[in-house]
Every structure is written in C-alpha cells, then in structure tokens.
Amino acid sequence: MNTQGSYRCYCDPGYYLMTDGSTCTKEPECSSARCQFGCQIDRWGEVRCLCATGLHLAADNRTCEDVDECRGASDVCPPRRTCKNTFGSFLCVCREGFVLGTLQDSVQCRDKDECLDSTHLCSRHSQCFNTSGSYTCQCLEDYSGDGHTCWPRRASQSKTSMYLQYKLSKRTRPIQQPRRPQL
Incomplete structure (x- = not known):
C-alpha cells in the first residue's frame, strides 16, 4: 500500500506479516490443533492449547481438566x-x-440450633442441649440411658443395685434335680 513518501505491506487473509515488515508467512491456525477452549500461537508459530482459570491442560494437550x-x-x-x-x-x-x-x-x-428446630435425635424422655455445630442429649431425672435412648428407673433401686441384679440374673439359673426312678 502506497503511503506519503513510502509504502506499507499488508498480507492476504491466512498470512501474517513478519517482523521485517515486508515478508508474509502462512498463519498457523488454532483449528488444526483441535483445542477444547482455544489456543495461543507463540512467536515461532507453534500452536499451544489454552485452558480457562480453574482448569489445566490434560495429558492429550488438547482438552482441559478441572483443578x-x-x-x-x-x-x-x-x-x-x-x-x-x-x-x-x-x-x-x-x-x-x-x-x-x-x-x-x-x-x-x-450455629444451627437443632434443639430449637427439632432436628435432634434425642429421646422424648431426655433434654436437648445445643452446642456449637451440634447438640447433646441427657436423660431426664427419672430415666437412664445415653440421651438418645432413655428407659425409666425403678424408684427404689439405685444404678448399682440394678447392675448387680442384672449380673446375678445372668449367673443364677434354677438347678434341676435328676429324676429318681419310682419303685
């Protein structure tokens, strides 16, 4: 293209102007690389696939994988x-x-108050106590258990005597006398 006192070179479509300002060379195309999201052509004309932020180039050097x-x-x-x-x-x-x-x-x-919004798993015979990020359950005074499961206590028995009675019931069994033949 003629300019005042000089000239300027432009290249046909599909070509680009080299740094000398007068030589045209074929422009490498991204479509030939078959990149998933796009590409970049370096100054030596090599095509390199690109990935968006949060993604990285997969082993096939064409597709992008999540980071x-x-x-x-x-x-x-x-x-x-x-x-x-x-x-x-x-x-x-x-x-x-x-x-x-x-x-x-x-x-x-x-903090979610599981006790207030009734999403806790405490027994109906226990009291719910909210904690930071969770809750705890405690059986009411006349009940025993872990708070999730509570059973009534016997009024006249302490925990110790209930435990001993349970252990004794497992140990003692009625002894059966051998039958004697009748004469």
Missing part, C-alpha cells in the same frame, strides 16, 4: 465453612451443624 481447589487446601474457606469443588472453581458451604444466616450485620455461617 480440584479443595484437595489439600485446608484454609481455602473461612471458619465454619467447608470447600466444595465445582467445574473450574469451588464454593465455600456451611459445615454440618451450621446454617447460612445474618450474624452481626453480615451474612455468615451461624
């Missing part, structure tokens, strides 16, 4: 949240025993 940002990274998410991998990224979700809500004028994971 698991949660693997081995314990401090990716703030306290009370756990990392959940997604394709090309990750999410921080509330840990078990916590729910998303407003706490001190900001949205964060707060």
